[in-house]
Amino acid sequence: MKTKLTGKSLLSSSAVKKLRIELDRLKVQAALFFKRSDIFYLTGMDTAGVLIIKEAEALLYYPATEREILTNKNPLKIKLREYITALPWKEIFNRIGQTGRPGRTGCLEIALDIKGLDFKRYGIIKENCRNILDLDGFVRDMRVIKTRAEVELIKRSASHTVKIMDSIKIKEWEGKTEAALAGYISTRTWENGMSGPAFTPIVSTLKNSVYPHHIPGRDIIRDLVMIDMGSKYKGYCSDLTRTFILDKFINDSALNGFYESLERAKENAVSVLKPGVRCDRVYREAKESLEKDNLADYFIHGLGHGVGIDIHERPFLRAGCKEILKEGMVVTVEPGIYIKGSGGIRLEDMYIITKKGSQKLTKKYL
C-alpha cells in the first residue's frame, strides 16, 4: 500500500527516543522491525523492508520497488539502504555488530517483537544472533494510544469515509449490481486524494448479507443492502458499516425488529466504552443486549477492533480479551446478526476513548 506521507513524521522522534531507552534497559545492540505499519509509525516512511534502531543510528533497508515513494520523504533523516527482492541478511548482521564466531555472520544481542514474526525469518535471525530479546509489544503498546496528531488524521479519514457513504443515494442503486456499487465506492475512495480504500469494500444484498465477508458480485441490489467500507488518509484507516433496508422490506416487522435490537446492542456497548473497562466487557454488553431479544446466537463475530495505521489492530473487543481500555484508544463498535432467510444486518462506527467515556469519530468534520 502506498500512502501519501505527511512530510514530517508524526511522532517518530519521540517514539524512537522511547525505544532507545528501552534498548538501553534491555542491553541489546539493536532492535529490528519488519512490520510495515511499525516502520511507518517509527519513521514516517510507508515501506516494506527492515528498520534497524541502534543507539547511535537508525538504518532502513527497503526494496528497490519502494524507491520512488521514499525520495524526499525521510523526515528523520534515517540512513537508507536499497535491496532487490531478497533482504541482504549477511550485510544486515554485519552492520549491527562484528562477528564473534568464525563462519558466522554475527554474534549479536538484539531485540525483536517476536509475536507475529514468521517462523522462517525467526530461524534466520536465531541462527545469526547469540541472544534475542522479546520487545513484547513495546511499539504496539505505544501505537494503541493515539497522539493528538494521529487522532486528527483518523478523524479526517473517518470524515472522508462518511462523506462517501452519505453520497450513496441507495434508491438509485436499487436494480444495479453489488459490483457496480463497490466500484463506485472504490473510485470515490481512490479519487478523494487520500491513499485509497483501507480494504476491499463489502457490498451485499439480501441473500448475500448473511455472509459477513461477502465479496461483491453481479447480484442485483434489492430489499436490503449492507455496505462495509473504509479509506486511508495519510496512512491512517477508517471503517464504517451501514445496512439499508429498502422499500419493499421497510414494513417487514421481523427485519425492523432485528434492526432495532441491533441498534440497542450497539448503544449499550458504546455506553460502557470508557477508560478502565476490559475489552471483553464491552463485547459482553452487546451480546447480553441481543440475548434479551433472543438474537445472541446470530451474533457470530467479535464486537470491534482498534483502528490506526492498520485497519485491524489492538485492542480487540471480543470474548476473552483482557486488555483494559485507556484514553486515546480508537475502536470500532460493530455488532451484526446474520439470519438465513431474513438477511444480515451490521452497524458500525468508530469511537475514541476519552477521559470519561467515548466520542464518535465517524462523522463529518470538514
Add this chain to the structure above:
Amino acid sequence: MKTKLTGKSLLSSSAVKKLRIELDRLKVQAALFFKRSDIFYLTGMDTAGVLIIKEAEALLYYPATEREILTNKNPLKIKLREYITALPWKEIFNRIGQTGRPGRTGCLEIALDIKGLDFKRYGIIKENCRNILDLDGFVRDMRVIKTRAEVELIKRSASHTVKIMDSIKIKEWEGKTEAALAGYISTRTWENGMSGPAFTPIVSTLKNSVYPHHIPGRDIIRDLVMIDMGSKYKGYCSDLTRTFILDKFINDSALNGFYESLERAKENAVSVLKPGVRCDRVYREAKESLEKDNLADYFIHGLGHGVGIDIHERPFLRAGCKEILKEGMVVTVEPGIYIKGSGGIRLEDMYIITKKGSQKLTKKYL
C-alpha cells in the same frame, strides 16, 4: 475472500491420500493446516480456520463468520466444527489425542508446515505437543504442479482478465482519473461471475508509473498508463500487466526504445522457460537482455512468480532462486523498467511450463 466453489473438490481426495501416506511415514498423529489456500486446496472449502488431517478422519475448525459459504459445499464430507473469533485450542489438542501429562491439554506428535507459521501460534502448539515434525512444504510441493483441472480454472481466470483488459479503450480514458479506471476494472472483475479481483488493480499514469506498486489516485490519465490487474475464478488467480503509450508519447523515441527493449527482455526470458531450467536462470535472461540496452539498473524487482490459489506462490523467478522449473508449473513473466522523468513500463503475461517449453495462458479461451 469468498470464492464460489466448484461443488466437487478438484483434487482433494488424491491430495489427502498422499498426505496420509506421508503422515504414516512420519509416524505422527495428525497434520495441521492454517493457511487458507492450503485448506482450500485440500478440502475444496475456501475458509479460514484450521484443518486437521488424522489417519481416520479429517476435521475442519472454521470461524462462524464463514458458516454461510460452507453450507452445502463440503465435497469430501469433512467433519466441521464452528468457533467464534478464537480457535478452541484445548478442544483441538484433545481431539487429536489424549493428554499424557497432567495439567497439559495434549502430549502429541503432529506435523506442520512450519515455514510461514507465525511465531505466536507456533508457541501455543509447541507448548501442547511433545513433538512437531516439519512437513517442509509437502503440500506446497503438490500445489506448485497444477493438475489438468486446475489449469482449466487458471485458463478461465486468465481469459476473463484478458477480456477485461481488452475492453479498456484506452483513448476513452485519456483525461479521466486513474481512480475511475481502477473502479471500472474492479466492477468488471466483480461483475463477471467469478470471485472478484485477485488483487487491488494498479493504474498509474506517467509520473506515477515509475512506482511499481502505485495506488490509483485522482491524477488524470495522459501520455502513458500502466495497468496491472487480475481476477479470481472459482478460487484460482490470474495476473496481467499492460503499459499503454498514448498519442503524445507515441513518437517519443526514448520511450519507444525502452518499450522495445522490454519486449525483447520478456521474449528472451520466455524462450528459456522449460522443464529443468533454474528459476534464477530465467530472471538472469531478462536482466542480461536489458543490460545490453543499458537498462538493467532500472529493472528493480523479480521477473515473475507462480500463480494458483494464491496470487503469489512458488516458484519465484528471481535472483538466487534455485527451484527447478517442472511441467505443470504456472508463472508470470513481468519485466519492468522505471525511469524517473521518462516513465515506468511493465509487461506481464502468464505461462504454463509444458513438456518441452511453455505456453502463454493470458489469452481469450472462451
